[in-house]
Amino acid sequence: MKHLLGVDQLSREEIEAILDRAESFAEVGRRDIKKVPTLRGRTVVSLFYESSTRTSSSFELAAKRLSADLVSVKAAGSSVDKGESLKDTIATLSAYDPAAIVIRHPYAGAAQLVAGWTEAAVVNAGDGKHEHPSQALLDVFTLRRRLDSLEGKRIWIVGDVLHSRVARSNLIAFREMGAEVTVCGPPTLIPRGIEELGCDVAYSLDRLEEADVVYALRMQRERMRESFVPSLREYATHFQIDSRRLGPRQLLMHPGPVNRGVELSAEAIDSPQSLIAEQVAAGLVVRMAILYELLAGSERPAPVEGDDAERQSPTPIGQPA
Amino acid sequence: MRSGEGADVILRGATVLDPVAGIDGFYDVVIRDGRIVELAAPGSADGDGAEVVDAEGLHAFPGFFDPHVHLRTPGQEYKEDIETGTRAAAAGGYCGVLAMANTEPAVSTAADVESLRERARAEASVPVGFLATVTRGMGGEELTEMAELRDAGAVGFSDDGLPIRSARILRRALQYQRLCGGVIALHEEDPGLSGDGAMHEGPVSAALGLAGIPSVSESTTIARDAALAGYEEGRIHVQHLSAVESVDAVRAAKAAGVKISAEATPHHLCLTDEEVRSLDPRRFKMNPPLRAEADRQALIEGLRDGTIECIATDHAPHTTEEKEVPFEQAAMGVTGLETAFAAIHTDLVLPGVLDLSLVIERMAGGAEPFGLERPSLAPASEANVALCDLDAEWTVGEGGYESRSQNSWCAGRKLTGRVLMTIAGGQVAYRLRSFSLGVAA
Numbered sequence A: 001m002k003h004l005l006g007v008d009q010l011s012r013e014e015i016e017a018i019l020d021r022a023e024s025f026a027e028v029g030r031r032d033i034k035k036v037p038t039l040r041g042r043t044v045v046s047l048f049y050e051s052s053t054r055t056s057s058s059f060e061l062a063a064k065r066l067s068a069d070l071v072s073v074k075a076a077g078s079s080v081d082k083g084e085s086l087k088d089t090i091a092t093l094s095a096y097d098p099a100a101i102v103i104r105h106p107y108a109g110a111a112q113l114v115a116g117w118t119e120a121a122v123v124n125a126g127d128g129k130h131e132h133p134s135q136a137l138l139d140v141f142t143l144r145r146r147l148d149s150l151e152g153k154r155i156w157i158v159g160d161v162l163h164s165r166v167a168r169s170n171l172i173a174f175r176e177m178g179a180e181v182t183v184c185g186p187p188t189l190i191p192r193g194i195e196e197l198g199c200d201v202a203y204s205l206d207r208l209e210e211a212d213v214v215y216a217l218r219m220q221r222e223r224m225r226e227s228f229v230p231s232l233r234e235y236a237t238h239f240q241i242d243s244r245r246l247g248p249r250q251l252l253m254h255p256g257p258v259n260r261g262v263e264l265s266a267e268a269i270d271s272p273q274s275l276i277a278e279q280v281a282a283g284l285v286v287r288m289a290i291l292y293e294l295l296a297g298s299e300r301p302a303p304v305e306g307d308d309a310e311r312q313s314p315t316p317i318g319q320p321a
Numbered sequence B: 001m002r003s004g005e006g007a008d009v010i011l012r013g014a015t016v017l018d019p020v021a022g023i024d025g026f027y028d029v030v031i032r033d034g035r036i037v038e039l040a041a042p043g044s045a046d047g048d049g050a051e052v053v054d055a056e057g058l059h060a061f062p063g064f065f066d067p068h069v070h071l072r073t074p075g076q077e078y079k080e081d082i083e084t085g086t087r088a089a090a091a092g093g094y095c096g097v098l099a100m101a102n103t104e105p106a107v108s109t110a111a112d113v114e115s116l117r118e119r120a121r122a123e124a125s126v127p128v129g130f131l132a133t134v135t136r137g138m139g140g141e142e143l144t145e146m147a148e149l150r151d152a153g154a155v156g157f158s159d160d161g162l163p164i165r166s167a168r169i170l171r172r173a174l175q176y177q178r179l180c181g182g183v184i185a186l187h188e189e190d191p192g193l194s195g196d197g198a199m200h201e202g203p204v205s206a207a208l209g210l211a212g213i214p215s216v217s218e219s220t221t222i223a224r225d226a227a228l229a230g231y232e233e234g235r236i237h238v239q240h241l242s243a244v245e246s247v248d249a250v251r252a253a254k255a256a257g258v259k260i261s262a263e264a265t266p267h268h269l270c271l272t273d274e275e276v277r278s279l280d281p282r283r284f285k286m287n288p289p290l291r292a293e294a295d296r297q298a299l300i301e302g303l304r305d306g307t308i309e310c311i312a313t314d315h316a317p318h319t320t321e322e323k324e325v326p327f328e329q330a331a332m333g334v335t336g337l338e339t340a341f342a343a344i345h346t347d348l349v350l351p352g353v354l355d356l357s358l359v360i361e362r363m364a365g366g367a368e369p370f371g372l373e374r375p376s377l378a379p380a381s382e383a384n385v386a387l388c389d390l391d392a393e394w395t396v397g398e399g400g401y402e403s404r405s406q407n408s409w410c411a412g413r414k415l416t417g418r419v420l421m422t423i424a425g426g427q428v429a430y431r432l433r434s435f436s437l438g439v440a441a
Helices: A012-028 A054-065 A086-094 A110-115 A133-147 A165-176 A232-239 A276-295 A305-312 B082-091 B110-123 B146-151 B167-180 B203-208 B215-232 B244-255 B266-270 B273-278 B293-305 B340-349 B356-363
Strands: A043-048 A069-074 A100-105 A121-127 A154-158 A180-184 A200-202 A213-216 A251-253 B009-018 B023-032 B035-040 B051-054 B059-062 B064-069 B094-099 B128-132 B156-158 B183-186 B235-238 B259-264 B385-395 B414-424 B427-431
Touching (some): A012 A133, A012 A276, A043 A086, A054 A121, A054 A133, A086 A110, A100 A276, A110 A121, A121 A133, A121 A276, A133 A213, A133 A276, B059 B356, B064 B082, B082 B094, B082 B427, B094 B385, B110 B128, B110 B146, B146 B167, B167 B183, B183 B215, B203 B273, B215 B235, B215 B244, B244 B259, B244 B293, B266 B293, B266 B340, B293 B356, B340 B356, B340 B385
Parallel strands (some): A043 A100, A100 A121, A180 A200, A213 A251, B009 B051, B009 B059, B064 B094, B128 B156, B235 B259
């Protein structure tokens, strides 16, 4: 695996390899010293053209836990603000010889384009409404921990499927892992032809009880202005996951950040069925695993002498070899 | 077109095919002073100072005519200009093109048309007709001085690039057409339905997370405009049909007696939205978008049954910088003049989907809907000839492009069939560089 551009390019075996690796990092995370030297001397660029809290912070912390040098670029306040093209920005950042570029971009296919312009491994941290593969992997990781296997499990993805890269990547990943997926939401927010990705479509929560897992999507306020839904109140009436609709054996997930009282009720968020906090925790170890899988095995430039000498030195106490 | 000497050429032993003129056989095509004087028995024509081209094994077709190209002059010469655009046309076997008016500024005054015609006389390799906009500056609000524009030489009218949103304005233009003539060519789209769509709405857009342009954005507008044209007895031409519903709408309008003609592009005839999975905007982003297989089949059927009179490229050059960006941000449009015949020959004629003679008829079918003379190989016609080697294989873009831009939808593809020589408006407009000519006998 050279890049992580989308889950549609991953086989079940590749997904499982990343998740197994993430398990081993979860074990490291329980130690006092949580850093491993795997990527020492290598550079990871984090390039975010959209605001993000959990994805950017967890990728950046993941890079640091792997001992990589981190360059973090946000679109606001950078040369991007001054009209530099994506291609020129990548050329500039490539001068640092990064081992990996983690990119979040508001348009589909940006990560794929970047992969054609740089020697670095490219990680898609969200491209438009297209894909968000690391989110899908951490969600599968979270579910696998709770359920052992997704095989035959019924997962409902509920909400604004049309505008959601999370819905797309998770649908693909859940199906690859053997789950049956239903997408559910107002007809205006279910893309025409989505069933050809191998899911069922429902326009109401009437059959929600059949779900083993309910995955709620974020409902953005601007959808109301664009007439996708008449009002958030009406949306909540029909599609909010609350304690009345959520059965005791059903698991609840959400990619965050949550609009309390819109797609989820407060008591559902804090219910014992909620995996939302576990998803956030999984984000770090899964993103460590992604960087590890992409970079640890890959060829690195021939080390200069000093570098070599350093690598032969004994592993510092407290760090796993 | 640049004025030069009328061609004195003999195409010796060519396979001559002009289905409209009823010509299909081996002949020496004798061209004197820019006119076809004789189709002589092969090998019989006397050279007599003319350039003799050994055309044995080659096909001579009536020159193609493209009613829909963007030459980008004035204002966007960094994409294309009259010289490079008509060179691309000549390289594709075209003996005439109609240039759209959505330039910067748009072609909305008689002075604009006059200056473009002047420039074409100095720069163009093939004859160019210019359309003027229907509404001033394509603003959609006020009609242009249509009668004066026609007097200045505008072939017809189009706001191509944008639809005419207001039914009231289009109705006025159709009424005014009774005074000044000139076909009104329509880019059919409902901007409210298209929204910020970047590709065809369907399973592929659902999978890619790209906003979709639904087929009904086009077909509902065609139905509206056909009703207006029928009511006002106006003459309209529907540009770049893309969807099955649109073909149905044009067919229904024709059956109802509306004076309506239509075109389809080679890329809509050869490709579907499956190509967009590559997320390559250089080759696969245009408006209207590539649609589904059923749409492509409907266009082919429309071409067969005459619902669609002509093949038009919608040649739309854009720079690399405008295309080397994520799909949604990229400019809409692909170039097509240099590859139109070869692509259709490769994808539709060789597999037996369309007859060669039908393709030849439709490739030259863009002139008549605009009231212009159809290119013909019949003796006494002005010489307009595309000389092609149907067996030649070539890779698009390998030797560069005649166009200033490189956003060919065929870029990198291997095609079978190549234009070796084009005679346009009685003059030799193009020779493939590697095409060696016979010596005067």
